[in-house]
Amino acid sequence: MLELPEAVTIARQMDQELKSKRIAAIVRGSSPHKFAFYTRPGAAYQWILKGSTLGDSREHGNAILTAVGADHYLVLGGGGERIIFHPNAETLPKKHQLLLQFEDDTYLTVTVSGWGNIMLLQPSELAGHPHVGERRISPISDAYTFAHFQGLFADLKVEDKRSVKYFAISGPGIWGVGNGCLQDILFRAKIHPRRRALDLNAQERQALHAAAREMLTEAAALGGRDCERDLYNQPGGYQRILHSKMVGEPCPECQTPIEKMRYLGGASYFCPACQV
Numbered sequence: 001m002l003e004l005p006e007a008v009t010i011a012r013q014m015d016q017e018l019k020s021k022r023i024a025a026i027v028r029g030s031s032p033h034k035f036a037f038y039t040r041p042g043a044a045y046q047w048i049l050k051g052s053t054l055g056d057s058r059e060h061g062n063a064i065l066t067a068v069g070a071d072h073y074l075v076l077g078g079g080g081e082r083i084i085f086h087p088n089a090e091t092l093p094k095k096h097q098l099l100l101q102f103e104d105d106t107y108l109t110v111t112v113s114g115w116g117n118i119m120l121l122q123p124s125e126l127a128g129h130p131h132v133g134e135r136r137i138s139p140i141s142d143a144y145t146f147a148h149f150q151g152l153f154a155d156l157k158v159e160d161k162r163s164v165k166y167f168a169i170s171g172p173g174i175w176g177v178g179n180g181c182l183q184d185i186l187f188r189a190k191i192h193p194r195r196r197a198l199d200l201n202a203q204e205r206q207a208l209h210a211a212a213r214e215m216l217t218e219a220a221a222l223g224g225r226d227c228e229r230d231l232y233n234q235p236g237g238y239q240r241i242l243h244s245k246m247v248g249e250p251c252p253e254c255q256t257p258i259e260k261m262r263y264l265g266g267a268s269y270f271c272p273a274c275q276v
């Protein structure tokens with residue numbers, strides 16, 4: 001699943017590679033996929049996209065917004081989309097849910113695995129959209145200070161029982177972070193995913209804030225995580241610390257075997273000794 005480091009990477013690459021390209025032809029849903037989320041009927045994708053020129057691309061949490069024509073965004077990301085640029089037709093995949101052919105005979109394809117967004121939205125539709133929502137402060141920007149992060153805890157009522165995992169990926173969430181990046185963020189912060197968010201002391205909150213910024217900044221700079229692909233179908237350079245193959249393997253810090261638990265709709269990997 002694409003998260004912030006991959007959205008940053010792919011948006012940067014799309015901005016460089018695709019800006020000013022004009023769309024000559026489009027194919028939508030050549031391979032039907034129940035969980036590819038479109039926002040308009042197929043005919044509308046044709047008339048909005050065909051003949052339009054791509055503008056700026058930028059990340060928006062775990063999504064990528066690309067300006068299309070004068071008044072739409074193509075919104076990709078946030079799910080299991082593979083977004084690939086093809087310099088010619090030789091590498092086109094058999095199955096895809098969106099194909100854009102540009103006038104210079106280069107291509108962009110989007111193939112969904114699991115579920116994914118291939119949305120066309122007008123700017124006014126963005127803010128209230130359940131998958132993308134309003135623009136928030138990026139955790140890798142300078143504006144994401146510790147004071148801002150503290151403020152997120154201050155919004156919780158004293159009896160609030162939400163865990164750190166829920167706090168970090170759902171409510172309020174660290175923008176663009178999902179269950180993937182969360183594993184290494186909690187490992188670096190030495191915090192167990194089940195800890196009650198409000199029970200974190202000042203030092204632990206500081207550690208969580210710093211770990212999130214460091215992990216995300218590093219992964220974005222390295223072209224995303226090693227389990228995901230960039231616009232050129234290359235794996236990211238960020239080597240994950242905790243993932244499925246680490247279960248039972250020694251913790252890189254203390255040698256205790258790494259454990260797995262299912263928690264809040266997804267696996268959590270953690271060191272039972274380091275993360276308390």
Ligand SMILES: [Zn+2]
Binds near residue numbers: 256
């Ligand atoms: Zn450990």
